[in-house]
Amino acid sequence: MFSALPTVPLLSLTGITKRFGNLVANSDVSLDVRPGEIHALLGENGAGKSTLMNIAAGYARADEGRIEVRGVPQEFRLPADAIAAGIGMVHQHFHLVDRLTVAENIVLNDEPGSAVLIDYKAANGEVRDLSERMGLPVDPKALVADISVAMQQRVEILKTLYRKADVLLLDEPTAVLAPAEVRDLLTVIRSLADSGVGIVLITHKLDEATLVADRLSVLRSGEIVARFDRGDASPAELAQEMVGREIHTVVARPHAVGATVLSVTDLEVDDSRGVPALRGVSFEVGESEIVGIAGVDGNGQAELVGVLAGLVTPNSGRATVAGEPLAFEHPRSIARQGVAHVPADRRKYGLVADFTLADNFALRGYYTAPFSKRGFLQRGVIDSLCAENMAHYGVKARGVDALAKELSGGNQQKLILAREMFTSPRLLLASQPTRGLDVGSIETVHGRLLKHRDEGCGILLVSFELDEILALSTRVVVLFEGRVVLDRPRSEVSREILGAAMTGAVAA
């Protein structure tokens, strides 16, 4: 794909070093991106990818090193300087104003019209034109709060393109998308590159990187450890470079399933806007069984887990745990029935970010022994139990007094899992347990889930990752528009069958 003529890189970072106290986030890192090229930047959580991109986009300043745009040295003091130089960044967590429209978000601070009057007609028109030209369809007049995550991401990309960015820094753009949306996004990225834009794609999804990138750089502990051209490295080799050791993909082996733990019958639930989300869902989970709930996001998965965890009230239907009716709406009673919950949004529902690890560990059982005695918290017991379980689950932190927000996503998730499994539950609701985690943490979490399954725990696994569903599940259930469209043993489904079922193209 390289032309014979030497091309000046659109953006080049040379010898970038960034320290936070004693921690070296980037050490002598060099990276460039040429016009028309997709350069994938791979690395585990905490490897320094985001720090590097924040430096390139003016959000942080390097301690050492040079930034050049089209060969001209730059000094970025503010994000505005980077924007002016044509560098647009799309953060992993979007920076959008929910209560403004799509068009308002895109034209903000560069509004068409005069200084005293925004020309809303022109704004909506320009946004519509741009979105059609770039293959990123959006409704200019919709409120950002009302549109899907995939569409919000398009708004973020359009924001940078509206400002004539010719370098796009995309920080894990596929982490929030469903498989079909990922394909669409990668197609758009490719066509943007073909139109001359240079793209840096941060990811830890190796198959996507190998599929779409022209060049790949691997960052580990703040240093570039490997560089490849398209086709020179397999996902397995990349994984090894990222982690620094060999990775073993877990595979579920056939095993015996015990008595029914969870039985759900004709469950009907409305979503938060009152629209039916589950329309008569029935299935079962047995002891030592992992039932994988597959489907595109927004087909009722969140409501299903919400009902079973006691957070959402069903309209009708029944659920029993070990034969006993589930105490809808009472999370504590549900917990006492032996149900544990690893929520999809760990930062919002899984942990209290400003609490210590010990306090977070005690969150589920703080009111019972051994965490408390006669109404008093047993500090010493909590600390030692937390430390013990952290070691057990491989949570890396400076101690039980560290705050939850200091931990990487992988370590947070391991802590949540350790807490939830502490009481040896009958049933574990695991909602997207590896979302946003790096390969090393995914390996740990998967290994743990299989171990708990072997010990008799029934697991309801909700995931948008087909690979995860296929690797772990004993049975696979596909939800489509609030209905079960497929419920079969793992051995009787393939990726193709699941893919078809997820779009509603298969009858149950």
Next chain:
Amino acid sequence: MRHLTRSTVTVAVGVLIGVVILVFVTNGSGLAPAAILVSTLAIATPLLLAAMGGLISERAGVVNIGLEGMMIVGALAGFLISNATGSWVAGVAGGAIAAGLLALVHAFVSIVLNADQVISGTAVNLLGLFGTEYVFRTFFGLGSELPAIQRAPTLAFPGLGSLNIITIVAVVAVPVLAFVMFRTPVGLRLRSVGENPLAAQTVAIHVVKLRFAAVILSGVLAGIGGAYLSVGSLGSFSEGMTNGRGFIALAAVIVGRWNPFGALAACLLFAVVSALGNGFQVSAGISADLTAGMPYLLTLIAIVVFRESASAPASLGKPLR
């Protein structure tokens, strides 16, 4: 106007109906509707100015509980400067500037030092209330005769009565602010800063500058509201003369759901009940304590009825870092 929400229209219509009914009530009691209307607008003037100020600050994401302190500083500075220069315009301008400077303190403490905005605002209130007491006594001592100052002029409206020129400014400020807020680039940027400052930063909006400007403008408007009390309507100053109006203005912003017309409706509601109370006190001999308490009770009820935190700017009260 596309941003005028249905709830705000409901509030406005409700107030309108209330006003009509109350005016109807006054028919039987010998109170003239035109006089009540003029009195209502006069009472609403300082509230409106301070509420518009509070609205600007809060839309930019900075809680401004210090309106009361800024108003009293505006009232005293207006009186002193009007007295010194003999010009009501200079007095009002001086009040605006003095309150703007006090707002600058609040802006610095909450935006640069990232301190808690409610505490900073409380400090501003205490500084305003006791600072003005100190300065006032330094100039005039206790219980001495105050000099007469030039007051802001009134304009006569046939069939209605005469309105203070500052009252007209206050009423006109509402649609102007609504236009700026919802139709102009600077309004869009201001709202984005109050909703999601990080998003504003990513498109090169200078969040700190804009918040500073908003808080200072908020002080300037509150200062004019305070100066109306001394220079506009009374031609005099007394300690603590703002008497909680800054807090009522803040309540009006919340009841009005951070919309200029909603805040206008809330201010008018408070003012019309005050005006009627004053009227009844005179004509029907109802206890002054009872009629004076009514508007505050009503404000409390209105806050409970119209509470909806969902319409508050999403980043209200949160420092940038």
